[in-house]
Amino acid sequence: MKKLIAGNWKMNGSLAANEALLGALAQGLAVKPACEVAVCVPAPYLAQVQALKSAKPALSAIDLGAQDVSAQASGAYTGEVSAAMLKELGCRYAIVGHSERRQYHGESDALVADKARAALASGITPIVCVGETLAEREAGHTEEVVKRQLAAVIHANGHCISEIVVAYEPVWAIGTGKTASPEEAQAVHTVLRAQLKAATDQSARVKILYGGSMNAANAATLLAQPDIDGGLIGGASLKAADFLTIIAAAQ
Structure with a gap:
């Protein structure tokens, strides 16, 4: 299986920053990556x-x-973006259930599952995020939390669960500079x-x-770990040299 970065x-x-970043990535990807x-x-x-x-x-x-998708197909949902709209704009992926959406917008496991289902119905691959907080890890609840979060998505999308991507993102290691050790991950x-x-x-396939x-x-x-099939990259994806280094590591 090819890894995904x-x-x-x-x-x-910004319009200017995006163009500069993608221009630098284009130069670095002159040879098509193996991932x-x-x-x-x-x-x-x-x-x-x-x-x-x-x-x-x-x-x-x-x-x-x-970075998100509405659970609704259309209608009176001001500010929401539907899966069909994303598909029309050429999106292959949509992140659902990122810890920042769960934390700041109160997204429940059930809502995340519905968003995954909406993405799949439009032919978009949902990147389903799961992960525990520092308090949950220290209390020994990591396995319980991630299994509960993923179970909701499996329950709602059972027949096509093989079409999703899962991203394990320990909340305590996002934007903090802390990282789970390779063994912990x-x-x-x-x-x-x-x-x-x-x-x-x-x-x-997942x-x-x-x-x-x-x-x-x-x-x-x-990425050398047997069950880590790639990375969901935050800050490092905004720096072309760093993102290209990670892409190279995945090959």
Whole structure:
């Protein structure tokens, strides 16, 4: 299985900065990478990035992703963006259930599952985020938390669960500079792999990414773990040199 390196720009970027970043990535990807690559960008910039991808052949190696998607297909949901809209803009991926959405917007496991279902219905691959807080880890609840979060998505999308991507993102390691050790990350990925295996005989198709402060310095050791199939990259995805180093480590 090819590894997947997906950048999550979060609420960063500008028209000029995006063009400069993608220009640098295009130069670095003159030879098509052996892994899969995606950038998940703020909704206002999806059309710009799609246009830049069309204009620069080297960027064809990068798939487009959104950072969120509505659970609703259409209607009176001011500010929401539907899966059909994302599909029309060329999105292959949509992040659902990122810890920042769960924390700041109160998203429940059930809502995350519904968002995954909406994405799948429009032919978009949801990157389903799961992960524990520092308090939950210190209390010994890591396995319980991530299994509960993933179980909701499996329950709502059972027949097509093999079409998702899972991202394990320990909340205590996001944007803090802290990182789970390769062994700690692998242990949780093993749990998630077993849960997927119990849910579908196509579980080998499901990529499980690590998403807790993976960077240019630690990517190679994390990606060497047997059940880490790539990374969901935050801050490092905004620096072309760092993102390219991580892509190289995934090959």
